[in-house]
Amino acid sequence: MKLIFLGPPGAGKGTQAERIAAAQKIAHISTGDMLRAEMREGTELGLAAKAIIERGELVPDDVIIGMVKNRIQQPDCAGGFLFDGFPRTVAQADALSALCEIDCVINIDVPFARLVDRISGRRMCPGCGAAFHVSNYTAETCDKCGATLYQRDDDQAETVQNRLRVYEAQTQPLIDYYASRQLLTTVDGDQTVDAVTAQIAAALR
Ligand code: AMP
DSSP: OEEEEEOOTTSSHHHHHHHHHHHHTOEEEEHHHHHHHHHHHTOHHHHHHHHHHHHTOOOOHHHHHHHHHHHTTSGGGTTOEEEESOOOSHHHHHHHHHHOOOOEEEEEEOOHHHHHHHHHTEEEOTTTOOEEETTTOOOSBOTTTOOBOBOOGGGSHHHHHHHHHHIIIIITHHHHHHHTTTOEEEEEOSSOHHHHHHHHHHHHO
16 A cells, blocks of 8 residues: 655644554655654755755755655565655655555645644654654653653744745645545544544545
8 A cells, every 4th residue: 555644744644654554564654754864864965954944945856756766665665655744745746656656645634723833842752753742741751762852943933834834835735636636535633643543544444
């Protein structure tokens, strides 16, 4: 199975992608996680991406498409994969359609007014990538792997507004793009994490 999770920043794509990819036994491909790994390792790509990400803008399409092309050739992708945060532009979607056939696109819908609070209260685990929210998780360390949580630089309030503008202008058009190809299912992302997972699992059945 080859899936795409669409949705604005803060919709819960990463959390849901991790759960669904594990349940379906397919690879979870987060282009954001891949870029953050490059940044941590201090590679040329990571250094170039850092400034762009911190402004809340998008990394150039050719860089992302090249990264994805290599990633889906890895052995763990042979049984299928789930894209989280890719594609983000029509050019990326067109490039992807030349690479493989997607079975289903899940659009996680959350009212815009809820997103700023969701993102600015988000804390991440550098060890396992888990995400938490300060409203219901007050510990400073991850309950799964024990690492000390941090706030992503691009989750700071100033950058969040720009990420939402970029999403509206460049990524939201993909909703119609995939709807017109009869691939889109929209789920209500403004529910508990478990309820959203159940809705996605039902849509995939
Ligand atoms: P994410 O973790 O998906 O929110 O991504 C964090 C940041 O990485 C984004 O705000 C972009 O700057 C960059 N990024 C991640 N995926 C893509 C993509 N498919 N196209 C362009 N930039 C991306």
